[in-house]
Amino acid sequence: MAIKIYGDPGSGSRRRVTAAAAAMGIDIEIVNVDLFKGESHTPEFLELNPHGLSPVMVDGDFVLYESAAINLYLAEKAGSDLAGKTIREKYEILQWMFWSGEQWRIFATLTFDEVLGKRFMGRPADETIVQLAADKIRAGAAVLDAHLAEHDYIVGDRLTLADFDIAGPFSQNERTKIPLNEFPNLVAWQQRLLDTVPGWAATKREVDERIDGALAGAGIEL
Template structure:
């Protein structure tokens, strides 16, 4: 029985899972969920994730939501790939994954909701919220930029789940205009991932096509 991954192709969180699965050669079956059509809030989907969010993984009787948890599960399936080369690195990977959820991605997601999501609902951006998210993103980016000053990857000398988790906000930064370009080490690290990790470049194209097509269809110009 194949591992099913439910999600919208425009989702940066789904991108984290599909990229990790491709990198680790873990076979998955994609099940598209159209967020713009409300398919994540149907009764059947809400049984999988009561929050009505994607991605969701179904592997037999194991059902998981939250992309980080799914990626940890897939990494165990793949024999620990992307979890770090040593026990110490594994804890550092987990540290940065938790950091990403607490200090980083949440504010990028909120920015997307304000600057892009509200446009689809015909609502104006609340600039006070955007000012808050930018301040939080800048504070975290300064820490990350310093960390990456002499590093190729977030942990150790190879790609890990920490890189994938932290790179997720770059899925939408061209549309949300978050201030990543103020941090040269951060930008260089992201460009390095796009140049050296084919799955990350391929999933970027998928996200861009999905979101840009949705924007065009809704008559929204950014």
């Protein structure tokens, strides 16, 4: 039975999982959950993830949420080296994945909620929050940019799960305008991922079509 991934095609977090699964050659069955219709807050979905967030993985009777945890589970199950070949590489990858969750993507999500989420609700963004998130993103991006001046990928100069996690905020930046484009090595690395990781390019098209379609449907111009 294929592993199921529940989530919305516009979700940058679902993207991290579906792109990583493709890179690891893992067969998955996608179950679409429409976030715009509130489908992640139905009683059935909340049984899978009480936080009501996309994505969720279901492998037989095992249910797991949090994209990074799902990717680590998939890598271990498939025996993929995307989670690291040596103990040192594994912990370097985990270092970046934890950093990404706690210090990086959270500010991109905050910006998405302010700039896009609130637009869908007809409310203005809180500029103090947008500015705070931009400052935090700039601080992290400066470190990443310096790191990527010396490396083609985040760890070990080859694709790993750390790349998917840290690239997550690029999923919405054409719409949220978080300040990633000020950092040339970061932009070049993102383009490298799009050019060399087919699943990253395919899921970008999915996210863009889904969110741009929702914006057009709601008559919102950014």
